[in-house]
Amino acid sequence: MAEDESIAAEAPSAWAIVVGIDLYSTTHEAMNLRGACNDAVLIYKFLRSSLKIPKSNIRLHLSRDPHTPLTAKDPPSLPPTYWEFFDSLDHIRSKARPGDFVHIHFSGHGNREITQHNDKKSKTDQDERLCFVDNELTDVTFGERLDELAAPPYNLTLLVTLDCCFSGGMTRDGHYSAVRNKPSSQAIALHLRDYNTEPSMSSSSRDASLHKGWLYRDRAYNVIAACQPHEKSMESPDPASGNRVHGALTSTLISQLKHLRDQRSFMTYNVFQGIIESALKGTFGQITRQKPMLIGPRNRLLFLSSVREDASTVASVRTVRSKVMFIDRGSVHSSNVGDIYTVSDPGASLNQIRPSTEEKSHTPATRTPALKIVITSVKEYESEAREYVEPGILPTGNYARLVKSGWLANLVQRSRVAEAQIIQRDGNRSDAAARMVRKEWLSYNDPVAPWRLWFPGDKSRTLQPTCYIHVSPTSIEVHDRNDKPYPNLPLLEFDQNQLISMAEVTRRLMGMLQHLKLYDEVEAIRTPSRLQKTTVPFDLRVTQCKCPFDEPSVLSSWEITVHNTQPGPLFVAVFNLTPLYGVKQLFPSDEGHMQASVMGKPARTIIDISVPDTLHRQYQSDPSFIMQDILRIFITTESTNLRHLELEDITEGWTPASRTGKARRLTDEIQASWWVKDKKVITKSKFSRT
Known part of the structure; x- marks a missing residue:
């Protein structure tokens, strides 16, 4: 049996399109790269050897610079032109079956231009483009094609890896490293099927990477981009490959995938992103500070359609x-x-x-x-x-x-332990409930959210209790550090008919305490003391705005704007600390990392507030009802991932309720650094007149 037939029988449902472009011009050497084709061949060999994708299922597109010496013969390839790339997309669309995996990789130059999609973007928006040898592919066109492949009837599982950037220059020195952008020349027209024209470049400014735009909305596919919006994507000799030039992302991506071996099938994109970031810094930290950008379902398993929940730890x-x-x-x-x-x-x-x-x-x-x-x-x-x-x-x-x-x-x-004081409301009548709480505490204590419970008669407590637990013969109620009932926290009642046993209620209590411990960890995060009295390098404004007319459930809307006033980038994320003790990252909504902001371009988002289902009846009927959301705005000087801070709401049914806030998409969202600013949002009863 031929090699291809054997491999195809093992893995008939994986496909790939791999693009590497070094040669953009025969007359303008500065346009060319040295490592993009090496990237593409490295990806190709990994797909063949590790994922067992047959040759017939891979479309390889290469443009080698003839002046760059080869150490091995390249596999057969197609021209990396705009329309050849679309022919490859159409080929896979016609051949693949629902559920098949498709990897699309691009190594080369990127560009940004004023949008040509005025029906989808404002006139001041820009299109992010992938630069082929004859033309440029906009984020809107590419994103719409990926949407089509991920949706019925095709239902393909897509991973897109992009090792390109839009920074403003090329550096060459004794130790070669280069930024993956193109020097300016003149603008080119889009979508002309002319394979023989000399590529030309735009004269507009460049950003360093595909930024959060049309391609990077909430999507059904995964994208790993080389860097954050403000950063440079670099290529450099890689010692691990005999100093052959590679893109920093591609080299790190493949080395870590090979190292993971069989563990790939248990790894999510969310965890893998952290591994790539750390490994990239360890290997290429001397030439670049770029951080890969992950878009799409974060808990999807590598190269698979299935998802699993990652531990936030x-x-x-x-x-x-x-x-x-x-x-x-x-x-x-x-x-x-x-x-x-x-x-x-x-x-x-x-x-x-x-x-x-x-x-x-x-x-x-x-x-x-x-x-x-x-x-x-x-x-x-x-x-x-x-x-x-x-x-x-x-x-x-x-x-x-x-x-x-x-x-x-x-x-x-965790090193910090929270403490709770047990109070028996009815003396000896609640002894049985108190004993059950002690038993369940010993069985269910969580070292990641540790608690120490003090019972009547204990003499060694030294710290002020974090909360008080009132135990009666029929119920358990949790109070805050001032011994006041937590607003909206459900009362834990024992069922007289034993449909809900005392043991079950106390297990729910321990789950609630562990949740509150993690919530308090987030609530306690503040601006570092050394920065509290310094002048902040940004202007933050939170103003109320009109609610969307087509969403009657929205009760108030708040526009958050961060103006960066320093030369370096800042980063911003907005969390909602909800009235049901949930923590939800609202902005950016579909990425782990915060978004970057540079001088002259503010970060803007609108947060809509609504009442969760669990509190809606009270909101409708109780004139004294008051609901408080806290919009917590993190502004940092280093891009970081804060998704592990998220918590579900606590509800009476112990199932996640809908969030009380969500970010409304704007066309000009951007980002910010580490200061913490809060905006309390008060929602009163529907019938309240005050």
Whole structure:
């Protein structure tokens, strides 16, 4: 049986289009790249060897610079023209079956121009474009085609990887590195099927990467772009490939995918993004600060259509220096000194680390358990950690030397413990309920959201209680640190007919306490003390605006605008701390990272507030009803991912309720840095006259 037939039988439902363009011009050498075709061939070989995609299912488009020496013969390829690319899309659309996986990769130049899609964008908006050798593909055209492939009747699972940028220059020095943009020349017309014309470039300014625009809305497909909007996407010699020039993203992407091996099938894009970021910084940190941009379903498994929920406790190792490790969790992420993590090689078992190749001859064949580390110092965006040694146990070896950038770090124990005082309302009559609470607390205590409960008669409590738990023979009620009932928190009642047992109620209590602990962690995040009295480098405005006429459930709308007043970029994210103790990132809505803002271009979004279903009856009938939302605005100097702060609402039915707020899409959204600003939004009863 031929090789292709054998491979096709193993994996008949995976397809790919791979584009690499080095040669853009035969007369303007500055237009050309040296690593884009290397990227494409690297992607092609990975798809063939690791994903087992047959040759007949891959369309490879290459444009090599003849002056760049080859170390190996390229696979057969097609011209990387605009219409050849669309022919490849049409080919896959006609051949693939619903549910098939399609990987589209582009390495080359990018561009930005005033929009040609005035029916979909405002006149001042720009189109983000992929630059083929003869023409440019706009984000609107590309996005609409991807929408079509991801929707019925095709229902394809799509991953798009883009290693290109729109920055404003090319750098060449003794240690070659280049920015993936094109120098200016003259504007070109779009969609002309002319394969022989010399490519020409625009004279407008460039951004560094495909930014949040038409392509990057809430989508059914996944996109991994090389960098954030304000950053440069770089190519440089990669030591791992014999100093062959590659794009920093592509080289890191493939090296980490190969390292993951069988663990790829258990890895989500959300976790993988953190691994790529850390590994890219460890390898290419001397030439670039770019951070990959992930769009689409974050909990989808790599190369699969299925999704799974990720633990919010997963971080990754940024760098390792001797016995010191730095992980991507800092004070802005609510990290604290004394927090304990386990680190593990994502390419091995997620619970194990292995000796390096050099040490195999000196170590047993058995694997060493995952390394425990403890946070020893917390900075704003990262934390320093060292190997954790259990009290009374001698160290067994310096396993920290085995840890590499990109390894996973999983939070297993927080250092800060919340305390609750148990109060028995009816004396001895509530003894049985109090005993059940003590039993369930010992069984269900969570080290990630730790609690210490103090019962009547306990003498050793030293801290002010975080909350009070009032226990009666028929119910349990949770009060705040001032011993006042938490607004909108459900009363936990024992069913007289034992349909809801005392044990079940106390289990719900422990779940509620763990939730409140995590909510308090988010609520306690504030601007660092050293910045509280300094002049902020931005102008923040929160103003009420008109509600959308076509959404009657919206009760108030708030426009948030952040003007960056400093030369460097700032980043912004908006969270809603809801009246049901949920935490939801509203802006940006479909990315993990915050969005970037530069001087002269404000970040704007509109937040709509509505009453959740659980409180709607009270809102309709109780004149004294008051609901408070907190819009928490994070403004930082470093792009970071705060999605792990999210929590579902607490509801009586213990199922997630609809959020009380959502971000309304604008056409000119942008971004901001680490200051924390709050806007309290009060919603009163429908019948309130005050």
